[in-house]
Amino acid sequence: MKEAAIKTRILTACIVLPLLIAFILWTPFWGFFGFVGLVCGWGLLEFFAMAYAQRRFGETLLGLALGLALMVFAALGWHAAFIGCLTASLFGVACCFLIRHGNMQTVAGELSLLLFGVLYVSLPLAHLAMLRGLPHGVRWIFLVLLMVMLNDTCAYFTGSFLGRHKLYPSVSPNKSVEGAIGGLAGSILAAGIAHLTFVPWPGLGFLLLLGLVAGAVAELGDLFESLLKRSFGVKDSGSMIPGHGGILDRLDSLLFVFPLTYYFALTFQG
Numbered sequence: 001m002k003e004a005a006i007k008t009r010i011l012t013a014c015i016v017l018p019l020l021i022a023f024i025l026w027t028p029f030w031g032f033f034g035f036v037g038l039v040c041g042w043g044l045l046e047f048f049a050m051a052y053a054q055r056r057f058g059e060t061l062l063g064l065a066l067g068l069a070l071m072v073f074a075a076l077g078w079h080a081a082f083i084g085c086l087t088a089s090l091f092g093v094a095c096c097f098l099i100r101h102g103n104m105q106t107v108a109g110e111l112s113l114l115l116f117g118v119l120y121v122s123l124p125l126a127h128l129a130m131l132r133g134l135p136h137g138v139r140w141i142f143l144v145l146l147m148v149m150l151n152d153t154c155a156y157f158t159g160s161f162l163g164r165h166k167l168y169p170s171v172s173p174n175k176s177v178e179g180a181i182g183g184l185a186g187s188i189l190a191a192g193i194a195h196l197t198f199v200p201w202p203g204l205g206f207l208l209l210l211g212l213v214a215g216a217v218a219e220l221g222d223l224f225e226s227l228l229k230r231s232f233g234v235k236d237s238g239s240m241i242p243g244h245g246g247i248l249d250r251l252d253s254l255l256f257v258f259p260l261t262y263y264f265a266l267t268f269q270g
Contacts, residue, residue: 150186158182187215221256
């Protein structure tokens with residue numbers, strides 16, 4: 001089973017990574033922005049499919065529209081429009097459930113899920129687009145990907161071969177303390193590699209600190225999505241990627257690391 005999982009990871013990396021690198025390098029900002037919008041929309045659909053046991057088309061459509069609008073306004077820096085849309089979200093969701101409340105006992109929970117899903121998916125992905133718009137934005141994105149990928153890879157192999165102590169069995173029974181430590185080491189290593197190659201301008205100490213914090217935040221993002229899936233009673237967020245689940249399963253760590261790296265990049269722009 002482990003050998004099959006390792007082969008799948010290697011094959012995926014060999015196919016996906018070159019395409020991803022080429023896309024980030026050569027796609028103009030508006031093309032990249034459109035891609036982020038597509039990912040955001042797909043992620044919102046997956047979240048609402050998990051959240052609502054009975055498919056609620058009207059609520060899902062409203063959440064999709066609000067989430068995409070918030071992502072666009074935040075990413076473009078239209079602050080007044082963003083605040084207005086955020087306020088409209090409250091009124092829009094309130095009116096939607098007032099008209100289509102369904103089971104009265106579940107209204108508060110379903111209403112909260114709609115608002116949370118909009119924020120959970122849209123705002124972190126807005127920071128991805130904002131990161132791309134910064135000076136050396138492409139390099140910052142590569143740094144995020146390198147930190148998260150090495151975190152995931154090192155955590156997987158360390159946990160597979162050395163894992164003895166459960167990290168958080170009630171949420172993710174397969175994760176170990178040893179794997180988490182290996183993941184942190186992977187993120188720090190990624191930050192060091194980046195400093196020596198394509199992100200030389202922050203001091204090495206600051207970049208290694210980012211690697212440490214980003215590694216911890218990435219693992220929290222992974223655990224949090226596992227918590228959500230257990231709460232919703234599903235194994236994967238979707239089935240878009242055979243053998244890897246849905247798009248939120250691939251983004252779980254990244255959703256937490258994009259905002260962190262964006263604000264670090266604002267401080268240490270090269």
